[in-house]
Amino acid sequence: RKEVEQDPGPFNVPEGATVAFNCTYSNSASQSFFWYRQDCRKEPKLLMSVYSSGNEDGRFTAQLNRASQYISLLIRDSKLSDSATYLCVVTSGGSNYKLTFGKGTLLTVNP
C-alpha cells in the first residue's frame, strides 16, 4: 500500500463549482499534514496545513480524520487560477519534517 494515496483524477469542473479532494495515508505515526499545489513544470507550493479541528482559508477548507487516516480539501467557488495539481503531503515515519507526497490530483477549472 502506498504511503499517501489520492484521487487519481483528473478533475474538470466549471468556474464556480465546488470540488473535493480526498487523501488517505498509511502511517499512523504521521504527525503533520499539508496540501500543496503544483503548477505544470513548477515547484510545489504550500497551500495550507491541515489540523484535526479542520481549518479554513478563504475558499479552501481542509479536514483531517486521524482515526480513519483521511485528509480532505474542499475548494468552493473555483476559479480558473485554481487549475493545478493538488498534492497531499504528510510527514513520514517518526520524523516531523520528512515529507511524503501523494501522486497528486490534477484539477482543471474551465470557463
Next chain:
Amino acid sequence: GAVVSQHPSRVICKSGTSVKIECRSLDFQATTMFWYRQFPKKSLMLMATSNEGSKATYEQGVEKDKFLINHASLTLSTLTVTSAHPEDSSFYICSARRRVGNQPQHFGDGTRLSIL
C-alpha cells in the same frame, strides 16, 4: 519572494557529463535541506536529506556515489549527478527547512535535467 533559490533551472547535456545543482536559502539558515526527484506524472520522491556539516542520508534505492550531496554551509547545498545518463533526466527540486521553528519546507523552483 522566493526564499529558496535553485540553480540552474534547466540543463541539457550529453550522456556522461556530471551536472551540479545548487540550492540556496536566501534569508534564513537551513540546517536541513532535502533533494527530491520527480519523473513525469509521478510523485515527488525524496532522494536524500542533507544536514549541514555531516553526510547526507540517502533514501533506499538512491545511489550515493551517483548523486553526490554537499551541504557546506547553512545556506547552501549542492547535488551533483555524476556521469549522467538519459534515465537520470528528471525534475530535481530542493527544499530547505528553517533552523528554528516548525515551519514546513520551502521549495526551490526546480531544475529540469535532460540528458541526451
